[in-house]
Amino acid sequence: MRGYHRRLLIFKRLLVYNKMGFRKVTHVLFDMDGLILNSEILYSMAIQNILSRYGKEYTFEFKQKLMGLQSHESAKMIISTHDLPLSVEEMMEESNKQFLELFPNSELMPGAKNLIEHFHKHNVPMALATMSSKFSYDLKTAKHQDLFDMLKIKTIGSSDPEVKRGKPYPDIFLITANRFPDKPKPEQCLVFEDAVNGVVAAKAAGMQVVMVPDPRVEKSATADATLVLSSLVDFKPELFGLPAFTT
Structure with missing residues (x-):
């Protein structure tokens, strides 16, 4: 019966997914500061x-x-x-x-470790798209190398010669998506962001974006995000056609 109830719950969530118009995705891109790490x-x-x-x-x-x-x-x-x-x-x-x-x-934000490990376990292609410099990236991730090693593709925007403009321009997300071996289309990518500029950049790139904003961000400023959450703990992967968490 437990398996039946779980399938029923997933089915109900998928109905919500269809109603809200979320598109199924295959690849995910993570911002870092304020999303994976408390470095903001x-x-x-x-x-x-x-x-x-x-x-x-x-x-x-x-x-x-x-x-x-x-x-x-x-x-x-x-x-x-x-x-x-x-x-x-x-x-x-x-x-x-x-x-x-x-x-x-720098410490991990709630839900970040669990979500990245979940995607890694299910072979969901992941990438990091941060506007940090390589110098600051190395400092921030020193204690968390095992986790960041799961993000096989990393674009360190302030030190990457291909990234000419920061967010809110879409450059970093388009460049990062193009670095996946199978080169997914923008609509196949889901971005995780905490900042308004990042949301604007992701939308300009033609990607859906889950926003986990600082509580001080005005609600009106989050309107362009595909989905707004208070924490990564609350994210339901199946809403975007990704493998669900198991209980």
Whole structure:
């Protein structure tokens, strides 16, 4: 009877899937900061540490504009917005000093490990599409190498010569999808994101996107996401035609 009830539950979820218009996908692309890792919090600490020297505040409203940009784009915007007496190179150097101290403390976000391991177990093709630099990526993932090794394809946007523009442009998602051996079409890909810029980029790439936003993000700003969740723990793979979790 347990098997019957499980099949019935999956069937009901698929009815919801059909009603909501989610498309079946075959490949998944993950953002990293604020989605797999809690590194967005650490990034905010790092930038605030720098701005505090000049009596400036790093607000969440401004932070949202930076999320998904390339490293040099972020540095330039921070300098201009806060009128800092620094060059882009100096800002990046100061940031890296902060990152060196803070990023090794990155921890996994709820549900991330379980979801990635589930996809890996069922041979769902996965990729990482992050606008981090290679320097910061290595620091953030140092404690979690086994998990990130399951993401066979990795696009480290701020250090990748093919990625000319950060999010909200679709470049990183299109480039990453093209790196799968079977080169799936955009509509076959599902993106997991936490940032508004990332959602815009995924939609511009022609992909569906599951958003797990910071609770401070205005609800109206999440409207373009295919599905909005409070945590990856709540994700139901079968809604997008992916293997369901077993109980």
